[in-house]
Amino acid sequence: MIPLAEPDLSGNEARYLQECIRTGYVSSVGPFVQRFETDFAATVGVRHAIACASGTAALHVALQLAGAGPEKLVAVSDFTFIASANAVSYTGADILLVDSESDTWNMNTELLYDEVVRRSRLGLRVPDVVEVVHILGHPANIQPLLALRERFGIPIVEDAAESLGAAWTDGQQVGTVGDVGCFSFNGNKLVTTGSGGMIVTDDVDSARQARHLVNQAKIAKDQYLHDSVGYNYRLSNIGAALGVAQLERLDQISEAKRQIAHRYGHWLRDIPVSPPPKATWAHPSYWLYSVLVCDDIVAPEQVVSSSGRLGIQSRRLWPPLHLQLPYRSTERIGGEVADALYRKGISLPSSAALTENEQRIVCKRLSELLTIRSRR
Ligand SMILES: *Cc1c(COP(=O)(O)O)cnc(C)c1O
Numbered sequence: 001m002i003p004l005a006e007p008d009l010s011g012n013e014a015r016y017l018q019e020c021i022r023t024g025y026v027s028s029v030g031p032f033v034q035r036f037e038t039d040f041a042a043t044v045g046v047r048h049a050i051a052c053a054s055g056t057a058a059l060h061v062a063l064q065l066a067g068a069g070p071e072k073l074v075a076v077s078d079f080t081f082i083a084s085a086n087a088v089s090y091t092g093a094d095i096l097l098v099d100s101e102s103d104t105w106n107m108n109t110e111l112l113y114d115e116v117v118r119r120s121r122l123g124l125r126v127p128d129v130v131e132v133v134h135i136l137g138h139p140a141n142i143q144p145l146l147a148l149r150e151r152f153g154i155p156i157v158e159d160a161a162e163s164l165g166a167a168w169t170d171g172q173q174v175g176t177v178g179d180v181g182c183f184s185f186n187g188n189k190l191v192t193t194g195s196g197g198m199i200v201t202d203d204v205d206s207a208r209q210a211r212h213l214v215n216q217a218k219i220a221k222d223q224y225l226h227d228s229v230g231y232n233y234r235l236s237n238i239g240a241a242l243g244v245a246q247l248e249r250l251d252q253i254s255e256a257k258r259q260i261a262h263r264y265g266h267w268l269r270d271i272p273v274s275p276p277p278k279a280t281w282a283h284p285s286y287w288l289y290s291v292l293v294c295d296d297i298v299a300p301e302q303v304v305s306s307s308g309r310l311g312i313q314s315r316r317l318w319p320p321l322h323l324q325l326p327y328r329s330t331e332r333i334g335g336e337v338a339d340a341l342y343r344k345g346i347s348l349p350s351s352a353a354l355t356e357n358e359q360r361i362v363c364k365r366l367s368e369l370l371t372i373r374s375r376r
Contacts, residue, residue, distance in 0.1 A: 016241035030237025048207030051235035055184025058197030059087035079338035099334030106140035137287035193239035317345030
């Protein structure tokens with residue numbers, strides 16, 4: 001089976017894990033946690049990084065720091081993995097779903113801008129926070145959100161869970177322009193710690209708050225004293241050990257992903273699929289290489305099941321949040337673009353260790369599947 005996205009643990013991972021066991025530091029206290037945070041902050045270019053047990057945990061805390069809570073409204077991308085919305089729900093805030101734009105598949109931030117202006121003119125409820133997701137390794141169009149923050153004081157939380165290494169062409173990394181940014185190190189993400197996440201910010205007070213909340217809001221070093229309801233959201237030294245080893249090879253992993261994207265772009269150009277977006281102002285990281293098939297030629301679920309039988313793992317893109325049971329009656333702006341992405345989108349094998357030969361097989365099979373059907 002050629003997998004969709006498998007971690008590549010061929011560097012110092014085993015050595016650092018051994019070190020955890022040898023020294024006894026297997027829990028959330030230990031030298032790798034701080035090293036991982038320091039390395040990560042330097043890698044993306046922020047002042048502070050706080051390691052968490054998962055990307056979802058990171059988002060939960062980040063949203064709380066940005067002011068999400070009961071009676072508040074958070075604008076969220078409609079087309080995303082459900083964790084983006086669940087983290088908002090944990091805070092007790094309401095959600096306003098915002099449709100995608102076809103150019104990047106990310107939140108249509110111009111649509112949101114116009115909607116906020118319209119609502120504020122009419123005295124209607126406007127979002128208190130925007131949570132923008134950079135999906136599949138492509139940065140979102142951030143300018144309208146910066147304008148919203150400037151004009152209405154709406155803070156920005158970036159869900160960069162899938163997009164470590166993606167940047168805007170001015171060199172700014174995703175996750176670093178909002179008030180708080182979040183990353184995930186789940187097993188299928190660009191870099192993995194088994195399960196894990198990171199909160200990043202340039203603001204020292206937010207960083208201190210985040211560190212406090214992920215550690216049960218503990219106020220005294222050697223006593224059980226707490227000043228609010230915190231969370232057990234710390235990353236373990238074991239996870240951090242993996243993370244440190246993975247970060248050492250980030251450039252290599254990122255380069256592999258870009259090569260894979262480049263080859264897919266080349267090898268799939270004669271078959272009826274649209275390549276993933278690449279805006280002129282974006283440096284995508286191509287976490288999962290995803291294409292749109294013409295759904296009148298073949299349904300994506302057919303491609304997924306047929307290629308599965310041929311030993312190739314692919315996967316449909318997410319149903320928009322407005323189709324997911326917990327969010328069906330959630331308020332939303334648009335949703336048709338997100339619907340179309342779900343109707344047509346599939347992700348192809350994108351592991352950093354995918355060989356050229358395996359990739360040739362994927363393209364050949366896909367081409368057979370799609371051209372046989374288009375001739376019918
Ligand atoms: C993976 C992911 C998350 C959640 O990260 P976990 O580490 O799995 O909790 C959040 N948002 C998006 C967009 C993701 O892809």
